[in-house]
Amino acid sequence: MPEMEAVKPLLAQFKDERANLIPILQEIQAAFSYLPEEALRRVARKLHVPVTDVYQVATFYRCFSLKPRGRHLVQVCLGTACHVRGGDLVLERTQTETGAGLSGTSPDLEFTVEPVRCLGCCGLAPVMRVDRDTFAHLDQAKVRGIVNRYHPRRKPATVDKIAASPEKVRS
Amino acid sequence: MVHITMNGLAVEAECGSSLLEVARFYNFPIPTLCHEDGLNSYGACRLCLVEIGEGPKSKLVAACGYRVEEGMKVRTNSMRVQRARRLLLELYVATCPQSKRIQDLASEYGVRQCRYQPVDGQPGAPWDPKANCIQCGLCVRICAEQMMAGAIGFSGRGKSRHVARPFGMTSEQCRQCGACLYACPVCELRCQASTAESLLCNGCLNFSPVCFQSYSDAMCFLEPCHTCELSGPFRHEVGIKVHALHDAGQKVAPSTGELK
Amino acid sequence: MISTAHRLVNLEDLHQAMRQGRDLLYPSEPKIMIGTATCGLAADAEEVLHAVREEVANSKLPYQVTETGCIGWCSQEPLLDICIPGRPRVTYGRMKPGRAREIVRAIPEVKREWALAMMPGDENTLNGAHVNYCVPHNGHMDGLTAYKDLPLFKRQLRIVLRNCGIINPDNLEEYIARGGYHALWHALRKHTPEEILNEVKRSGLRGRGGAGFPTGVKWQAVRDAQGEPKYVICNADEGDPGAYMDRGVLEGDPHSVLEGMTIGGYAMGAHEGIIYVREEYPLAVMRMKQAIRQAQDAGLLGQSIFDSGFSFEIRVVKGAGAFVCGEETALIRSIEGKVGEPQQRPPYPAQHGLWGKPTCINNVETWANIAVIVQRGGDWFSQIGTAKSKGTKVFSLVGNIENTALIEVPMGTTLAEIVYEIGGGVPNGRACKAVQTGGPSGGCIPADKFDLPVDYDSLNQAGSIMGSGGMIVMDDHTCMVDIAKYFLEFLEDESCGKCFTCRVGTQRLKEIVTRISQGEGKEEDLDLLQDLSWLVREGSLCGLGQTAPNPVLSTLRYFRSEYLAHIRDRRCPAHRCRELITFAIDPVLCNGCGACVQICSGKAILGEKKKPHIITQAQCTKCGACLEMCKFDAVLVH
Known part of the structure; x- marks a missing residue:
């Protein structure tokens, strides 16, 4: 598997210690945007731990994904402050607008939408993060504009006029 | 001392x-x-x-x-312990009403009601291994500690936690020894007396001998069913239990792992 | 911006660094500060910063442009401050790049437009020093209120947040200029570990992570425990939804945590510290790593700090997204590379912690208090607060509130003071219904109990907990059944799943509450909720499970009538529970603008342009987007 070649140097940075399991998985997750099965098997061999342990850790923590994620990771905050200001509705709207639905990833692999337990921006609720950008003071109307901004085949300009323009403009 | x-x-x-x-x-x-x-x-x-x-x-x-x-x-x-036990067993009955072991314990410790609604598929319908498994972890521990295999483990957390084999496939470590089946406290004989009206059987209180032998099919909580892949000679040894498991497993176990 | 890399060995070096820092902190030329903590960045502070930098560079202005942490005025983000020597510091809120440019161009004039407040000087709780920015009689500016007179800041006493929003967190000297690392010098050179320990005990400081265990007692246990090496851990896995004080400190004043941990390491005989930061806080991780490098370069971490013979190292471990890892035994398991399943205590981490060695785990806020306690003495600290809860507490005041803010008040401040005075009450003329404290482990306290002083014990009695300090204000549009459901959804997902009571209990609790929220509940369900809550609390191993029913129990206790309305009348008084509400359009108010048609997720709204629209109930998903959209209040909810 050619992509596994990229795992080798990643693994080489770490000592063969159990404590490095989570940091290694984080590196793989960052590099591949998911944890390929073969990579997990290699990690298990390297650290001399059973594959079951690696698999358990990989499925326990939220920042790991065993399935390929979309090109953009959309994290909609469901912290309490966001919830009381309608974060759940924003999430639902985001799932529809991206086409990700409840499965998490849109069929065109553009977006993965995940609810997230508090981004710590409660003062600006409701918020969501797309890749590295955080958007504040959302409502349902702003979602389409934000999604379109990241979608390669939709132009932000075609956003219906009524939808209020999102507060954030990033290229 | x-x-x-x-x-x-x-x-x-x-x-x-x-x-x-x-x-x-x-x-x-x-x-x-x-x-x-x-x-x-x-x-x-x-x-x-x-x-x-x-x-x-x-x-x-x-x-x-x-x-x-x-x-x-x-x-x-103490009263407090008793109350906790009763409430706990009520919750266990609701989770796995077909386990005779749990129904027996519920009878023994005086559980007289089960106020929870059946989970999807219960009762009567084939069990849902994920929903009905009580996750005592005996199978995982016997595999790792006694069989030195570590072929099965827990996956996920919270409500989606379940016993699983890595990537939904039998791993190299699995020798198909069947220890996991042996250890399971609730996958023995099936209690079929629980109904949609009352998940609680309490039959053992009223009848003796308990829960007649007619209910001989057993359950398996691994997904996909572990026994379905066990080979012939082994099946002979364990006998009827595995047969039943096999049949039941065929019915319910999704053939695909969660990854594919 | 990066510190000079020479080692600080003695007090003279520290004073030297202090002078350098003062030049940066209070430069002789105008200084422009932009708050670039995560919340500031979310509100576009980066663009403001970029615009200001560009303006200064293009016009070749001799101004300093620096970043700073969060001063806590979240509702006004992004914030921009200008400090002109001899004049008060002026704060501008809700900055846009264009406005920021105008403000910069106006210097040395101070633009009054968009200005929120001014600061004639700063006070430093670390050493009691005052720095005046201007001569006192120049200390007022027409129409601008001083920070200390603002309701938001008047009642605050900033010990933990002493440097947040004042210093540039990228800069070690600025931290030292505000008295930083002096406490460490004193501790290492003038005091024995026992003396430090006694000082912490005398202060009465209790753990700020939620449970409120006396810090001094914990330290003593670790110091007395057999086994080497010992570890010191900073718990920065701030998982409570609605709480971000730890992020505020890590991003705004990272060195205060490092200094506290190093002093703690000295007092307990540990030589290694670990900061466990949740991965959702990338900026905090970055700032902490950078601060550690700076401290190492300056000799404030490493071998023989201040030539005292005491060595200490700190590293950052990134969490992987699990709320339960905020529990100390689960956190330790996570550092060891395992799943975060809590363990039976005893043995406590103080005896048997990381790698089986004595380990002290304290929360970020606890560590940030340490330098102040050492510097000013435990007696000074214990004067603040109430009889059993000493010092201050940082709260994130969020939700349906006018001034969403990060605040720090003395223990014992009442909820009414916090919500109505500091927070300015509930916006849009709505009524305040409750405050939720303590995250998923806490509870909802109704508005008629707001005379409650906020300390560990009073909150416990009221059925909530202090928790890490999230305070979510809820108005009368919040449905308490929905809130209970929300927290149960959180918990059934975040429970590690090991204990049957917690895993299945939270699922069943949610199932019952969901049923009630859909109007399918029975009155007996309330008894079942009580019974099951009791079981989950009594029967679970760790703090997460034992407190998991609190959101249900507290809402049942104070808002039983709302549950009954859902059950008996199949009605959601707050119009929140979808199954119990319907949307309709008032034909008189609707002018047919079509805004709702565009936004409708279920394509349920029909009608010709400029004619009243109608909602077809079968298609309506009840997402409420039309209600949000309508400018004419024509959408009605029943």
Whole structure:
């Protein structure tokens, strides 16, 4: 598997210690945007731990994904402050607008939408993060504009006029 | 040796032993579902709750994992313990109504009602291994600790936690020894007396001998069913149990792993 | 911006660094500060910063442009401050790049437009020093209120947040200029570990992570425990939804945590510290790593700090997204590379912690208090607060509130003071219904109990907990059944799943509450909720499970009538529970603008342009987007 070649140097940075399991998985997750099965098997061999342990850790923590994620990771905050200001509705709207639905990833692999337990921006609720950008003071109307901004085949300009323009403009 | 008071009785216990060991040594019955001698204690089933301490600082702890301390006061059958046990068994019945072991315990400890609604598929319908497994972890521990295989483990967390094989496939470590089946506390004979109206059987209270032999099909909580892949000679040894498991497993086990 | 890399060995070096820092902190030329903590960045502070930098560079202005942490005025983000020597510091809120440019161009004039407040000087709780920015009689500016007179800041006493929003967190000297690392010098060179320990005990400081265990007692236990090496851990896995004070400190004043941990390491005989930060806080991780490098370069971490013979190292471990890892035994398991399943205590981490060695785990806020306690003495600290809860507490005041803010008040401040005075009450003329404290482990306290002083014990009695300090204000549009459901959804997902009671209990609790929220509940369900809550609390191993029923129990206790309305009348008084509400359009108010048609997720709204629209109930998903969209209040909810 050619992509596994990229795992080798990643693994080489770490000592063969159990404590490095989570940091290694984080590196793989960052590099591949998911944890390929073969990579997990290699990690298990390297650290001399059973594959079951690696698999358990990989499925326990939220920042790991065993399935390929979309090109953009959309994290909609469901912290309490966001919830009381309608974060759940924003999430639902985001799932529809991206086409990700409840499965998490849109069929065109553009977006993965995940609810997230508090981004710590409660003062600006409701918020969501797309890749590295955080958007504040959302409502349902702003979602389409934000999604379109990241979608390669939709132009932000075609956003219906009524939808209020999102507060954030990033290229 | 440490000195403790257990149910008002001054007793001696060996240093480092668990409350469960001490209680059983002195013949105080404590029900368990996730404890098996020879395996590390795990503390998942919570059925072995006992009350320690006195007054407002008293609390319930799992006896299997709590080590004796000098001078501690333990009560294995206080009102509080009984209430917890009953509520717990009510919850167990709702989770796995087809387990005869659980129904028996519920009868024994005086559970007279089950106020929960059946989970999807219950009752009568084939069990859903993910929903009905009580996750006592005995299969996982016997595989790792006694068979030195570590072929199965837990996956996920919270409501989506379940016993699984990595990537939904039998791993190289699995020798198909069947120890996991042997260890499972609830996959023995199936209680079929629970109905949609009442998940609680309580049949064992009313009839003797208990739960006639007619219910001979067993359950398996691995997904996909582990036994379905066991080979012939083994099936002979375990006999009817595995046969039944096999048939049942065919019906319910999704053939795809969660990854594919 | 990066510190000079020479080692600080003695007090003279520290004073030297202090002077350098003062030049940066209070430069002789105008200084422009932009708050670039995560919340500031979310509100576009980066663009403001970029615009200001560009303006200064293009016009070749001799101004300093620096970043700073969060001063806590979240509702006004992004914030921009200008400090002109001899004049008060002026704060501008809700900055846009264009406005920021105008403000910069106006210097040395101070633009009054968009200005929120001014600061004639700063006070430093670390050493009691005052720095005046201007001569006192120049200390007022027409129409601008001083920070200390603002309701938001008047009642605050900033010990933990002493440097947040004042210093540039990228800069070690600025931290030292505000008295930083002096406490460490004193501790290492003038005091024995026992003396430090006694000082912490005398202060009465209790753990700020939620449970409120006395810090001094914990430290003593670790110091007395057998086994080497010992570890010191900073718990920065701030998982409570609605709480971000730890992020505020890590991003705004990272060195205060490092200094506190190093002093703690000295007092307990540990030589290694670990900061466990949740991965959702990338900026905090970055700032902490950078601060550690700076401290190492300056000799404030490493071998023989201040030539005292005491060595200490700190590293950052990133969490992987699990709320339960905020529990100390689960956190330790996570550092060891395992799943975060809590373990039976005893043995406590103080005896048997990381790798089986004595380990002290304290929360970020606890560590940030340490330097102040050492510097000013435990007696000074214990004068603040109430009889059993000493010092201050940082709260994130969020939700339906006018001033969403990060605040720090003395323990014992009442909820009414916090919500109505500091927070300015509930916006849009709505009524305040409750405050939720303590995250998923806490509870909802109704508005008629707001005379409650906020300390560990009072909150416990009220059925909530202090928790890490999230305070979510809820108005009368919040449905308490929905809130209970929300927290149960959180918990059934975040429970590690080991204990049957917690895993299945939270699922069943949610199932019952969901049923009630859909109007399918029975009155007996309330008894079942009580019974099951009792079981989950009594029968679970760790703090997460034992407190998991609190959101249900507290809402049942104070808002039983709302549950009954859902059950008996199949009605959601707050119009929140979808199954119990219907949307309709008032034909008189609707002018047919079509805004709702565009936004409708279920394509349920029909009607010709400029004619009243109608909602077809079968298609309506009840997402409420039309209600949000309609400018004419024509959408009605029943």
